[in-house]
Amino acid sequence: MSTKTPVTLKLLAQKLKISISTVSKALNDYPTINAYTKERVKQMAAELHFTPNKSALNLQIQKSYTIGIILPDLMDHYFTRSIFGIEQHARQYGYNVIIGQSYDDLKKEVDLANMLLKSRIDGLIIAISKNTQNFDHLDMFENLGLPIIYYGRNPSFNLSCHKVLSNTYQGCYKATDFLIKRGHQRVAYLGGPKMISFTHDRFKGYINALNDNQIPFDASLVAYTDFDKENTNSAIKELFYKSENPPTALVAFKEQILFDAMKYLRANHYEKMDQTDFIGFGNMPFIRYLDNPPLASIEENPESMGENAIKLLLKLIDQKTEATEYQEVMVDCELVLHS
Amino acid sequence: MSTKTPVTLKLLAQKLKISISTVSKALNDYPTINAYTKERVKQMAAELHFTPNKSALNLQIQKSYTIGIILPDLMDHYFTRSIFGIEQHARQYGYNVIIGQSYDDLKKEVDLANMLLKSRIDGLIIAISKNTQNFDHLDMFENLGLPIIYYGRNPSFNLSCHKVLSNTYQGCYKATDFLIKRGHQRVAYLGGPKMISFTHDRFKGYINALNDNQIPFDASLVAYTDFDKENTNSAIKELFYKSENPPTALVAFKEQILFDAMKYLRANHYEKMDQTDFIGFGNMPFIRYLDNPPLASIEENPESMGENAIKLLLKLIDQKTEATEYQEVMVDCELVLHS
DNA sequence: TTCTCCGTTTCAAACGTTTGAAATAAATCA
DNA sequence: TGATTTATTTCAAACGTTTGAAACGGAGAA
Structure with missing residues (x-):
């Protein structure tokens, strides 16, 4: 046959x-x-x-029933999980998905965008790379009337566009508030790179939780780091060893940072380790393998983010009226306890 | 504009x-x-x-310059890393890549295969789902003269096909041999699910390393588990607590299993923990966050597997002569030390 | 002048599909 | 019987591209 x-x-x-x-x-x-x-x-x-034959069909109906996804890195569970939400929904409505990894490299991102343009995708969902300042490669889509959803990462300058982001402010507020209600008077905040807008959004959540609980702000309880281990270690040294009155709890920008921090403290036999509570953004699956997991995680619900992104995208594709104003969806974070 | x-x-x-x-x-x-x-x-x-317009082009030249990838799960770093190898190479040669996740569900796998068939891909790289016994949905590709590379997972019954697999036998041999040379006389093997052929290939590597080092085989040093935590725990109980002469080293089928095992032992304050060495398949990135990482990892080089798979595929696409005999590529494993 | 040749451009068919308009055949009505 | 309706099928153009064959205009040769 x-x-x-x-x-x-x-x-x-x-x-x-x-x-x-x-x-x-x-x-x-x-x-x-x-x-x-x-x-x-x-x-x-x-x-x-x-x-x-899909090509013949696409050509005829002038629609590819394909949507593109550009994200920095599939190794990051945050993005991998978001794909889950996107894919499920997209396939259900007859759409295919092409995934491209930019590896946080602008040139790769541009190449991917052009490739997707050639493929005549019907819409794009993108988590922009860290150093995307120029949006020419994405404006092309807008010019063709193809909708773009920015998700996961906030295009820093207030670009008017459709956004689906996690409510990172709220996540940090919840964590800080939870720690205070648990009895902590000295909660520290370990922020991420300062160029990332989330770092500041989370800081606001932290501050507001302090205020709402009548806890005075103490600048010595705040430090920043990038994703480099050495950097994190010195931030931790700053927070826990420089002060005569160290924090009893820590909210960290990301679990990758938190785990480095916890490992450092434990390796240095930080004496009050057992009395200190730790929370980070992420809820990574391998927490189950840690001997001493953090108290809780801030779950950003990436699947839900993906689902919101694809739903909005499909809606925009369907109506095809470009005149709708720009949407901004905020996905709630929740606290997940581990102990 | x-x-x-x-x-x-x-x-x-x-x-x-x-x-x-x-x-x-x-x-x-x-x-x-x-x-x-x-x-x-x-x-x-x-x-x-x-x-x-890619659709018009495809239609004209009767070639899509697109290859399909079907794999069980992007959450698994093994597969995510393999994509890296595939994507890099494919894009370099002007090919696009469509990735589909089967979630180890045969029905999803079939759907994906049909979807890719519609998209008129030029070739397929697939890590079959756990319960793929029937290959009708894949034979369709062969009938159309489209090459398929089976990678990562071995189609159990000796299907004649192109395969790219990691040399799992060799990986287990290396680990066992390394442990013995390090002085261990009692090395245990914790295998994975018995339906998976790798479980047995690795066991052979274990046995042969024992033999080559003149160490008698001891059946009480071998246990099996699936990926369920409880199951692993009882296997560990069997290995370490039932015997008056417990193993001093363990080779585990996968790090997911190994970490559960180590956590269990540590939680139960296994007294000889410090004198026991652990090695598992994987080399997962988050090992850096563990307070007490295993001695070493067996690195399966998934990127290289992906690269081998795509290279073979593109070669087959180019020659288009179906008469070549089936290729089987084995990718070397290597031992990576952590301490 | 007429023919040939060359460089360049255009024609036209093809890839596989959709779809409104036109054609056909059969059935109904007057 | 002839006209009209109805049910069904076919025609033909279109989507955007490629590509061998044909056409064109001018230059050089006979």
Whole structure:
């Protein structure tokens, strides 16, 4: 049964001695086609394993039923989980998904964007790379009337665009508030790189939680680090060893940072380790393997982010009216306890 | 400069008042086209941001320059890393990549295969789902002369096909041998699910390393588990607590299993923990966060696996002669020390 | 002048599909 | 019987691209 050449409408038409249009319409259940004919066509199609050629279809209907995703890195569970939300929903509505990794490299991001443009995707969901300042490669999509959803990472300068972000302010507020309510008077905040807007949003959550609980702000309880281990270690030294009155709890920008911090403290046998509570953003799956997991995680619900992003995108694709104002969706964070 | 409608060859032709063919040939550097004309066409194309419509192209050349990847789960670093190798190479040769996750569900795998068939991919790289016994959905590709590379997971019954696998036997041999050379007389093997062929391949590596080092095989040093924590715990109980002469080293089927095991032992204050060495398959990135990392990891080099898979695939696509015999590539494992 | 040749451009078909309009055949009505 | 309706099928153009064949205009040769 080795066919070697793809089965087309033409072939079906020849076999059945009817026209190509009839075959096409039969398969698409046109009411004008005779029931018996439909039956014959469908049976033959099944028998020969006919699969419509997507390229021909796309060309004809001027729609690819494909959406593009650009994200920095699949190794990051945050993004991998977000794909889950996107893919599920997209496939359900007949859309395919092309995923591209930018590796936080602007050049790669531009290449991917051009590639997706060639593929005539119907819309784009993107978590921009760290150093994306120039948006020319993305404006191309807008010019063609193709919707873009920015998700996960906030395009720093207030670009007017559709956004789906996690409510990172709220996440940090919840964590800080929870720690205070648990009895902590000295809660520290370990922020991420200062260029990232989330660092500041989270800081606001931290501050507001302090205020709402009538706890005075203490600048010596705040430090920043990037994702480099050495950097984190010195920030921790600053927070825990420089002060005569060290924090009894810590909220960290990301669990990657938190775990480095905890490991450092434990390696240095920080004496009050057992009385100190730790919370970070992430809720990474391998926490289950840690001997001493942090007290809790701030779960950003990336699946839900992905789902919101794809839902908004499909809505925009469908209406095709570009005149809608820009949407901004905030996905709630929640606290997940580990102990 | 809002175009709203994609720029086509036709539009360029109109603007330049020349024929579509000339435009096409100019852009493709046909020698018969006048140099000045080429110049004009290319400039106009750049100015209007012309991007060729991939669907039209595919339809014409009967090739999609797209390859499909089906794998169980992007959350698994093993597969995520393998994509890295595939993507890099594929893009370099002008190929796009569509990734689908089967979630180890045969039905999803079949759906994905059909979807990829519609998309007229030029070839497929697949890590089959755990319960793929029936290969009808994949035979379709073979029937159309589209090459398939099975990678990462071994299609159990000796299907004649192209395979790219990690040399798991060798990895386990190396680890066991290393532990013995390090002075361990009692090395245990904690295998994975028995339905997985790798479990047995690794066991062979374990046995052969024992033999080559004149260490008698002791059945009480071998246990099996699936990826369930409780299951692992009882296997560990079996190995370490039932015997009056427990193992001093352990080789585990996967680090996910190993970490559960180590956590269990540590939680139960296993007294000889410090004198026991642990090695598992994986080399997961978050080992850096563990307070007490295992002695070493067996690195399966998934990037290299991906690279081998895509290289073989592209070779098969190019030659298009189906008569080549089936290839089987084995990727070396290596031991990576952590302490 | 007429023919040939060359460089360049255009024609036209093809890839596989959809779809409104036109054609056909059969059935109904007057 | 002839006209009209109805059910079904086919025609033909279109989507955007490629590409061998044909056409064109001018230059050089006979």
